[in-house]
Amino acid sequence: MAGPFFQSTPHLPVLSVVLLLILPFAYASSHAFYNIFFHPLRSIPGPLLWRMTKVPYDYYLFTGNLIPKIAELHRQYGPIVRTAPNDLSCTEAEAWEDVFAHHQGKAEWQKNPARQSNPPNGMPNILGADRENHARYRRLLAHAFSEKGLQEQRGTISHYVDLLIDRLRERARRGESTDMVEWYNMTLFDVIGDLAFGASFNSLQDRKQHEWIPAILGNVQSVVVASVFREYGMPWLNRWAVPRRMQQLRVRNFMYAKQKVVERAELGAARGDFWDRILIKSVDDNAGGEGMNQGEMLNNASVLVLGGSETSVTTLSGLTYFLLQNPEKMAMLVKEIRSSFKSDDEIDAFSVARLTYLSGALEETMRLYPPVPFPAARMPSQGEGTMCGLSVPEGVSVQMSQVGIGQRPDYFHLPEQFVPERWLDEPPPEFAGDNRSALQPFVVGTRNASRPRIGIEIRLTDMQCIGRNLAYAEMRLIVAKLLWHFDLEAAAGGVGDAWLQQKAWGLWSKKPLYVRLKDVAS
Structure with missing residues (x-):
């Protein structure tokens, strides 16, 4: 005799389907609860x-x-x-x-491993390395980013900044508007190419942005977007979910890095650039363990180019925008620059350090438009x-x-306004209570040495980016030379309030910033 169970067996497939539909919903609901x-x-x-x-x-x-x-x-x-x-x-x-910050006797807070992505060859770069490997990478680069290293590099930096001025003068004489984001990109990309690899990318010379620039930015975007599915344990979905263009740029970025490392290695270890020490310590594919193997060189080459150009480009672009939006601040900065030097020859990577209003303008830009927002x-x-x-x-x-x-009003008085004066040694009384140490635009982790900014009290002692000195020297020099030689005004329809409304995947996806330049010598 058939009991109730046997009578219901024809409905088991339906019940299975219902359960398959209900169980995920119940699982998600329980987690949400x-x-x-x-x-x-x-x-x-x-x-x-x-x-x-x-x-x-x-x-x-x-x-x-x-x-x-x-x-x-x-x-x-x-x-x-x-x-x-x-x-x-x-x-x-x-x-x-x-x-x-590092705390004696306590383990450091680690980067979320689920959101870290190794490059295509699977080897970590300096941004994603563990403490031991990070220290090894940093030792290899320490001299290049030191004060002494900067002294040795100032001639190279000045060369490209002067070339930028020449190229902008061409535009000014023709009365053409120009996208300053693009020119800042070309300049800083050429500088880091020469400093890191002993050879420029020739963007300024050719008046054309090198193809590695969009490839690097596309690689960053690809990594950020891919982290969404990687964190869910479904990295295989990235093949379809990550936009194809981003995937292609990621591959292209790796290709350019490989090409540059191979070319640089063929030149030997006596070029006077960042790569000398790496090559000296990396003989026989880093058999001694103090240098980098070939794969590590590839990955860190891309990071050097990105870190040595993109964040400074962001700050310079933001500063240009804020100055155009605040002509009275522009006038104050122009006055400081043109009254501090008697000729262009006096302006170099070290003399510009005494321009306190310029330093304040850079800090204020990074407060309102941080180069690394997260x-x-x-x-x-x-x-x-x-x-x-x-x-x-x-x-x-x-x-x-x-x-x-x-944007915190309890940290910064009038937080939405561009006020470089708040960063001076003796700011206006209404800004004296600003919590300036809250701003840490160059923070990257617990393993980096820092140096207090001029006129600004920094509470932390071990957090600043290795490339900070170079970045400030480049940015100050570019702005000083630019405003020494040119008057700037927004091109018709080129700058508006909407410029800051940008998307960001790790880094800002910047819009063009069109400016007209008038050569003050003409």
Whole structure:
């Protein structure tokens, strides 16, 4: 006799399909319920959907709109915001010390490994290396980025800045508007090419941007977009989800790096550039262990070119925009530059360091338009970590919102206004209370040595980017030479309030910045 069970067996396939549909929904619902009511971060404010699931965060990351969105959330919810079930965004100044600085006897907060991507050959570069390998890479590059190294490089830097002025003078004489973002890119790309590899990319000479520039930026975008699916454990989806153009640029970036490293190695180790010491220490594919093997050279070549050009291009472009939007500040900066020198010959990478208003204008630009808007997220390495008195469980990522920090009214008086004076040794009284140490535009981790900026008290001692001295020298020199020789005005339809409304995948996707130049000598 057939019982009820046997009578229902024809419906088992239907039941299986129903269960397959219901179980994922039930699984996701249970996780969302846990994330809201039982998760250790349940008391941290943030939008409900963001606290339930990581989907909103990943959507804004994938579309390039995460940076302004996170700043908006900070304005709404406060200095510490839960931006995903296991993610916090922070704008508290003390978090730089708690999360990024080295603490004796305590494990450093590590970069979230799920969001790190090795280059195609699988070997880490200086940005993604562990502590031991990072120290090895840094030793090889330390002299090139030192004060002494900068002394040796100033002739090279001046050569390309002077070539930039010549090229801009050609445009000025023809009365043509010019995209300053493109010219800054070409200049700094040529400089780092010569300093790092002993040979320019000839962008200024050819008056044409080298193809490696878009390839490097495309590689960064590709890595950021791919991290969305990699973190879900589905990297195979990147083949279809990451835009094909980004994938192609990533491959092209690796190809250009390989070509440049091979060409540089053929020149030997007596060129006087960054690569000399690397080659000397890397004989027989780094048999001695003090240099770099071929794969490491490829990966670090790309990082050198990116770090030595892109962030400075961003700052220079932003400064140009803010000066055009604030003509009274432009006039003050022009006055400082033209009254400090008697001739162009006096302007070099070291003499420009005394231009305090220029230094303030650069700092103010990086406050409003940070060159690296999101430093890599950090997470406690072992057990819980403590940030701003808050216990951060293992497995939770903390990210600093540079844009959010710069916009805090309790840190910066009139935070939306471009005020270089706030960075002077003796700022106007209304800006004397600004928390200037909250701004850390060159922070990259716990393993880097720093030097306090002139006139600015820096609380941290081990956090600044290795290329910081070079970046400041280049930027000051370019701006000083530019405003010594030219009056700048916005080209018709070329600059507007919408210029800052940019997408970002790790770095800003900058719009053209069209400017008309008038040669003051003509």
